Amino acid sequence: MSSNIPTREEALALLKQYNKNESLIKHALAVEGVMRYMARKRGGDEEKWGVIGLIHDLDYEQFPDQHCKKTEEILKENNWPQEYIRAVVSHGWGICSDVKPESDMEKVLYAVDELTGLVVTSALVRPSKSVMDMKAKSVKKKWKQKQFAAGVDRSIIEKGAEMMGVELSELITDTIMGMREVAEEIGLKGSVE
Numbered sequence: 292m293s294s295n296i297p298t299r300e301e302a303l304a305l306l307k308q309y310n311k312n313e314s315l316i317k318h319a320l321a322v323e324g325v326m327r328y329m330a331r332k333r334g335g336d337e338e339k340w341g342v343i344g345l346i347h348d349l350d351y352e353q354f355p356d357q358h359c360k361k362t363e364e365i366l367k368e369n370n371w372p373q374e375y376i377r378a379v380v381s382h383g384w385g386i387c388s389d390v391k392p393e394s395d396m397e398k399v400l401y402a403v404d405e406l407t408g409l410v411v412t413s414a415l416v417r418p419s420k421s422v423m424d425m426k427a428k429s430v431k432k433k434w435k436q437k438q439f440a441a442g443v444d445r446s447i448i449e450k451g452a453e454m455m456g457v458e459l460s461e462l463i464t465d466t467i468m469g470m471r472e473v474a475e476e477i478g479l480k481g482s483v484e
Contacts, residue, residue: 295370295372296339296372297342297346297369297371297372297375298342299338299341299342299345302342302345302346303345305346305349305365305369306319306345306346306349309349309350309352309353309365310348310349310351310352310353311352312352315348315351315352317411317476317477317478318348318407318408318411319344319345319346319347319348320345320473320476320477321407321410321411321470321473321477322344322345322347322348322400322403322404322407323341323342323344323345323473324341324344324469324470324472324473324476324477325344325399325403325407325465325466325469325470326340326341326343326344326396326399326400326403326469327340327341327344327469327472328465328468328469328472329399329403329465329469330396332465333395333399335395335396335399339375339396340396340399342375343375343378343379343396343400344400344403346362346366346375346379347362347379347382347400347404348362348404349361349362349365349366349379350362350365358383358386358387359379359380359382359383359387359388360380360387360388362376362379362380363376363379363380366379377390377397378394378396378397378400379400381393381397381400381401382397382400382401382404384401385447386447392451392454395455398451398454398455399451399455401447401450401451401454402447402448402450402451402452402454402455402462403451403462403466403469404447405443405444405445405447405448405451406443406448406451406462406463406466407466407470408440408442408443409430409433409434409440409443409445409448410422410425410430410463410466410467410470411470411477411479412433412439412440412443413425413429413430413433413440414479414481415479416433417429417481418482419481419482419483420479420481420482421474421479421480421481421482421483422467422470422471422474422479422481423471423474423479423480423481423483424481424483425467426464426467427460427461427463427464427467428460430463430467431459431460431463448462
């Protein structure tokens with residue numbers, strides 16, 4: 292069986308086959324947007340990075356206790372390339388996977404997965420309910436409030452930024468910029484004119 296390069300359409304169809312929860316789908320679209328932005332910025336393959344961002348939480352809704360493991364099985368059954376599968380599994384490093392992020396693409400996915408959640412939550416408490424007018428400093432203010440978006444593991448984001456060799460502020464700014472490109476689809480365009 293040869294593996295084929297999955298298209299965005301195939302990835303989205305697979306995502307929607309396993310996920311009905313709108314907020315999980317929006318999270319996948321947010322991570323995809325940031326991955327595409329980061330691929331352009333860091334000289335990566337935008338299509339590959341985007342597809343991996345889109346599919347990274349494939350198993351989360353139906354198999355939360357087997358997160359990453361089930362995605363690996365599903366992607367293998369669908370003949371996905373090993374490089375894609377490895378990248379997806381690596382985002383759970385230290386949580387539900389022992390595959391350490393090594394490529395630039397894997398490090399970015401690891402860092403931005405949790406961070407998109409913090410950016411979403413930060414945007415939703417703004418008067419505009421938008422990422423379009425948001426700056427890194429407003430996310431950093433929320434960062435310090437441990438009870439704010441308490442489910443977001445800040446240590447993973449810090450470890451990811453360190454692995455990428457970037458400052459936290461730069462990573463937050465890049466994540467916001469990537470999410471702006473998909474603001475409409477993820478419901479964070481808000482009331483910014």
